[in-house]
Amino acid sequence: xxxxxxxxxxxxxxxxxxxxxxxxxxxxxxxxxxxxxxxxxxxxxxxxxxxxxxxxxxxxxxxxxxxxxxxxxxxxxxxxxxxxxxxxxxxxxxxxxxxxxxxxxxxxxxxxxxxxxxxxxxxxxxxxxxxxxxxxxxxxxxxxxxxxxxxxxxxxxxxxxxxxxxxxxxxxxxxxxxxxxxxxxxxxxxxxxxxxxxxxxxxxxxxxxxxxxxxxxxxxxxxxxxxxxxxxxxxxxxxxxxxxxxxxxxxxxxxxxxxxxxxxxxxxxxxxxxxxxxxxxxxxxxxxxxxxxxxxxxxxxxxxxxxxxxxxxxxxxxxxxxxxxxxxxxxxxxxxxxxxxxxxxxxxxxxxxxxxxxxxxxxxxxxxxxxxxxxxxxxxxxxxxxxxxxxxxxxxxxxxxxxxxxxxxx
Amino acid sequence: xxxxxxxxxxxxxxxxxxxxxxxxxxxxxxxxxxxxxxxxxxxxxxxxxxxxxxxxxxxxxxxxxxxxxxxxxxxxxxxxxxxxxxxxxxxxxxxxxxxxxxxxxxxxxxxxxxxxxxxxxxxxxxxxxxxxxxxxxxxxxxxxxxxxxxxxxxxxxxxxxxxxxxxxxxxxxxxxxxxxxxxxxxxxxxxxxxxxxxxxxxxxxxxxxxxxxxxxxxxxxxxxxxxxxxxxxxxxxxxxxxxxxxxxxxxxxxxxxxxxxxxxxxxxxxxxxxxxxxxxxxxxxxxxxxxxxxxxxxxxxxxxxxxxxxxxxxxxxxxxxxxxxxxxxxxxxxxxxxxxxxxxxxxxxxxxxxxxxxxxxxxxxxxxxxxxxxxxxxxxxxxxxxxxxxxxxxxxxxxxxxxxxxxxxx
Numbered sequence: 001x002x003x004x005x006x007x008x009x010x011x012x013x014x015x016x017x018x019x020x021x022x023x024x025x026x027x028x029x030x031x032x033x034x035x036x037x038x039x040x041x042x043x044x045x046x047x048x049x050x051x052x053x054x055x056x057x058x059x060x061x062x063x064x065x066x067x068x069x070x071x072x073x074x075x076x077x078x079x080x081x082x083x084x085x086x087x088x089x090x091x092x093x094x095x096x097x098x099x100x101x102x103x104x105x106x107x108x109x110x111x112x113x114x115x116x117x118x119x120x121x122x123x124x125x126x127x128x129x130x131x132x133x134x135x136x137x138x139x140x141x142x143x144x145x146x147x148x149x150x151x152x153x154x155x156x157x158x159x160x161x162x163x164x165x166x167x168x169x170x171x172x173x174x175x176x177x178x179x180x181x182x183x184x185x186x187x188x189x190x191x192x193x194x195x196x197x198x199x200x201x202x203x204x205x206x207x208x209x210x211x212x213x214x215x216x217x218x219x220x221x222x223x224x225x226x227x228x229x230x231x232x233x234x235x236x237x238x239x240x241x242x243x244x245x246x247x248x249x250x251x252x253x254x255x256x257x258x259x260x261x262x263x264x265x266x267x268x269x270x271x272x273x274x275x276x277x278x279x280x281x282x283x284x285x286x287x288x289x290x291x292x293x294x295x296x297x298x299x300x301x302x303x304x305x306x307x308x309x310x311x312x313x314x315x316x317x318x319x320x321x322x323x324x325x326x327x328x329x330x331x332x333x334x335x336x337x338x339x340x341x342x343x344x345x346x347x348x349x350x351x352x353x354x355x356x357x358x359x360x361x362x363x364x365x366x367x368x369x370x371x372x373x374x375x376x377x378x379x380x381x382x383x384x385x386x387x388x389x390x391x392x393x394x395x396x397x398x399x400x401x402x403x404x405x406x407x408x409x410x
Numbered sequence: 411x412x413x414x415x416x417x418x419x420x421x422x423x424x425x426x427x428x429x430x431x432x433x434x435x436x437x438x439x440x441x442x443x444x445x446x447x448x449x450x451x452x453x454x455x456x457x458x459x460x461x462x463x464x465x466x467x468x469x470x471x472x473x474x475x476x477x478x479x480x481x482x483x484x485x486x487x488x489x490x491x492x493x494x495x496x497x498x499x500x501x502x503x504x505x506x507x508x509x510x511x512x513x514x515x516x517x518x519x520x521x522x523x524x525x526x527x528x529x530x531x532x533x534x535x536x537x538x539x540x541x542x543x544x545x546x547x548x549x550x551x552x553x554x555x556x557x558x559x560x561x562x563x564x565x566x567x568x569x570x571x572x573x574x575x576x577x578x579x580x581x582x583x584x585x586x587x588x589x590x591x592x593x594x595x596x597x598x599x600x601x602x603x604x605x606x607x608x609x610x611x612x613x614x615x616x617x618x619x620x621x622x623x624x625x626x627x628x629x630x631x632x633x634x635x636x637x638x639x640x641x642x643x644x645x646x647x648x649x650x651x652x653x654x655x656x657x658x659x660x661x662x663x664x665x666x667x668x669x670x671x672x673x674x675x676x677x678x679x680x681x682x683x684x685x686x687x688x689x690x691x692x693x694x695x696x697x698x699x700x701x702x703x704x705x706x707x708x709x710x711x712x713x714x715x716x717x718x719x720x721x722x723x724x725x726x727x728x729x730x731x732x733x734x735x736x737x738x739x740x741x742x743x744x745x746x747x748x749x750x751x752x753x754x755x756x757x758x759x760x761x762x763x764x765x766x767x768x769x770x771x772x773x774x775x776x777x778x779x780x781x782x783x784x785x786x787x788x789x790x791x792x793x794x795x796x797x798x799x800x801x802x803x804x805x806x807x808x809x810x811x812x813x814x815x816x817x818x819x820x
Contacts, residue, residue, distance in 0.1 A: 012505050012509065016508035016509050016512045016519075016520050017520055018686070018688035018689040019689035021499075023692070025498065025499045025500065035499065037499060038499050038500070039502070040493045041493075041494035041497050046497055049501075049502060058498050061498070061696060063496045069492075078488070084449065084450050084451035085451075086470040086474060088435065088466065089435045089446050090431070090435065090447060090448070091448055091459075094427070095422050095426065099426050110425075110427055115695075116526065116696065116697070118695060125567075126559065129567040129568075130567030147693045148693075149532075149560075152692050156690050157537065157691045158536070159574070161575065162571075164571035165569055231696075256696055263496075264525060264697035264700055275428045276428070278429075280566050281564060281567045283433060283558075283562075285433070286472065286526065286527055286641075286666055287525065289435055290672075
């Protein structure tokens with residue numbers, strides 16, 4: 001497994017990009033053996049610049065939901081590009097996409113489009129403030145809602161005032177949510193909840209029905225907005241929004257990542273209660289009306305519905321989860337698998353420094369399977385039972401590698 | 411000139427998009443006769459959904475700098491897409507683009523990429539704060555630096571704390587700049603300056619050498635960052651950054667719009683003084699490593715350099731400016747043309763309500779030429795002397811329309 005071209009690019013990048021790379025795709029946070037630079041992608045496969053092939057379980061950290069280069073999505077996107085993409089206004093695809101989202105998503109009376117997930121969460125918070133005339137936004141401790149000062153996981157370059165109206169609660173903890181509402185002291189604009197708890201390196205938690213119901217009630221009692229951040233999970237758990245599964249409708253939701261199978265796009269949807277507020281705020285971006293991404297999104301969402309793709313991802317995710325559980329039992333190495341099966345996270349017991357997780361992933365990547373040790377992974381509609389079988393073979397090498405690390409426990 | 415399909419789309423959109431549209435591309439802010447929806451674009455031409463053809467002078471509000479569907483840009487972008495776009499990390503194109511920007515832009519020791527102009531300005535402000543450990547950012551009154559709470563032109567949904575560390579000065583006014591620095595009282599992180607003053611509906615002003623030099627000195631004296639917001643003007647005035655023309659190098663610059671001829675991309679460039687600060691902050695986005703836009707940017711910047719495209723845009727802009735001045739004299743209707751010729755703005759004297767500007771543009775759009783009455787316009791490298799001649803014919807109809815509005819002044 002050569003990596004000389006990857007190393008050469010990293011050296012070139014060190015000169016012209018601070019730290020060689022930024023953000024969540026920086027390979028410095030990944031186990032030994034992971035490439036930084038990719039040359040090619042097709043279906044569920046990726047090739048790095050040295051030609052090494054990987055069966056992928058990150059799906060570009062979410063965007064790829066139908067597999068790379070889905071022919072129908074690409075055809076729709078490029079037909080639109082050949083007509084026009086960035087023009088002096090939107091194309092018909094914008095209306096089609098908004099209509100489709102209103103049709104698919106029960107709470108949505110309208111949609112509006114952006115480019116980043118952070119654009120969508122920031123816009124939703126601004127709408128909540130505009131609509132209520134109040135200021136406080138509740139966010140869960142440890143939740144990721146974007147990478148700008150009001151929500152960034154880092155405080156470097158962030159001022160105290162950027163967070164002046166952010167109050168926190170613990171996910172799935174009704175008491176802490178109500179305490180945060182009380183702390184807002186009549187100034188509550190909105191409550192942001194992740195689709196489920198998917199904090200980096202922690203066991204995932206689906207929302208309980210009780211918590212979701214309490215969050216809805218707390219927003220209603222305070223006449224505030226309930227905002228579901230569906231950027232990461234959107235369209236993988238339910239085409240109608242992830243809180244469909246717990247029977248709760250938000251007022252506003254933020255979408256991005258998988259909405260257009262890799263083409264850059266984000267969206268906010270909302271109900272009529274926040275329509276006027278949305279119209280009242282100013283938000284815009286140079287590329288937000290780009291028609292290629294919108295045509296790709298119409299195709300992506302249509303295919304997800306037609307092919308019942310979520311059920312397929314659940315079946316593949318269940319196969320993977322059951323296979324990993326079985327290997328864990330065989331090797332007597334306890335693991336925790338949490339969250340929805342189509343967004344898998346596997347953490348090892350007694351692994352605070354992630355030594356086991358890294359050893360597992362290093363072995364798998366050498367066997368050509370791209371897992372992540374700490375961030376939830378993503379399945380796509382392109383994953384097949386054969387892919388899962390191959391992934392489990394690599395996982396077995398991973399478990400052996402973990403066994404080699406630690407004294408035998410059997 | 412039919413507009414029935416445009417009207418039908420506007421009606422559909424009113425149901426599923428708040429206000430039917432958002433942001434700077436909303437046709438409600440444009441004169442009568444302007445379409446909202448576009449079907450096709452090629453070179454310097456646009457077609458609306460009803461098939462009406464326009465010779466375009468907005469270039470998608472900036473992004474289109476080589477004309478729509480420049481064959482070399484499209485070929486580079488699609489070759490990259492066919493290999494891979496949104497992958498688990500960047501492609502080699504990211505390194506190539508950073509190297510090219512470092513080569514072209516004198517202040518740039520490094521580059522980092524985003525999707526929106528607002529991402530770039532926000533990142534630059536965060537880097538300035540991280541690098542200095544201070545908080546205040548100086549912005550010019552009336553300047554546009556993006557559409558999020560810290561810089562949005564609207565205060566709806568924005569809290570006072572979002573602006574707590576923003577201080578203002580008047581563009582090209584050294585005294586007001588120094589007063590703002592004094593007001594920062596030792597807490598100055600950065601001074602943001604637009605490439606030139608291009609506030610909506612106001613006469614444009616190029617920076618004076620004295621002002622630019624004073625801004626550089628003020629930043630140096632305070633050990634703060636000088637940040638040029640080159641989002642709107644970047645690569646149209648100078649490939650090395652717009653303040654090249656006044657002989658001043660910033661510490662940081664924000665780029666977007668024309669960087670990839672319409673493909674969505676933004677960038678921050680900076681000098682080594684801010685390299686470590688840039689590495690220290692957390693900023694990221696799901697699509698920021700998308701390789702198609704980066705390949706498009708490498709092609710766009712390479713072609714701009716090879717073809718000496720800025721000189722061509724200046725020649726075409728000069729033809730347009732001289733032609734408009736001549737028409738103004740012929741019809742004895744005084745106008746003001748300000749700013750760089752390749753980003754033209756024409757305002758009528760005694761036109762506070764823009765009645766003349768709207769009448770002018772309405773006449774031109776009916777003649778198939780897409781001008782803007784209040785926002786600066788954009789030329790591209792695709793504009794030809796024939797295009798300018800055609801534009802001037804439409805402009806003559808515009809002047810006649812203005813003459814019909816007002817009592818004869820001669």
